[in-house]
Amino acid sequence: MSDRKLVLEELRIDLAERLKRFQAHQHREDGALDPDFSEQAVERQNDEVVDGLENEVRAELIKVNRALERIEEGIGDExxxxxxxxxxxxLKxxxxxxxxxxCAGATAAPGQGG
Ligand SMILES: [Zn+2]
Incomplete structure (x- = not known):
């Protein structure tokens, strides 16, 4: 097994753990917002931050899975x-x-590609 694959598998476990924690945060049993308005605002803000982080982690996890699939196929470095x-x-x-x-530079440019 290559070092890269090991790194990716550890990363995948780590990312999955983080996703689980975000989901636990969002599906908390005590879901009612605080009646105090300023507290509500803070809670909403936190939720937005967590949403953003969750999306980032999810996107990274998709990339990790994809890279692992490609390694399995023997084309991981193409x-x-x-x-x-x-x-x-x-890759390091x-x-x-x-x-x-x-290609990464080309796809990172917004509104371009095709
Ligand atoms: Zn390329």
Whole structure:
């Protein structure tokens, strides 16, 4: 088993744990908002922060799963878009990367692509 796969599997467990905690926060049994208005605002704000974090963790988990699938298929170090080899240095920094630097840069630009 490659180091990268080990790193990704640990990351996946870690992310799944974090998701579980966010979900526990949002499905708390004491769901009623505090009757005091300022307290309500704080609670809502917290919920929004948690929502944002949850979405980030979920997105990262999807990337990790995808990278693991590609490793299983033996193409874990190939760019998903252009098929070029992904720089090993990049994979050390971003073990869940499935795009080469050029394609990742291209997809990160908003409103472009196709
Ligand atoms: Zn590429």
């Amino acid at each position: 760019c998903e878009k252009c098929g070029a080899a992904i720089n090993p240095e990049r 920094v971003l073990p869940y990367a499935t795009f080469c630097v050029a």
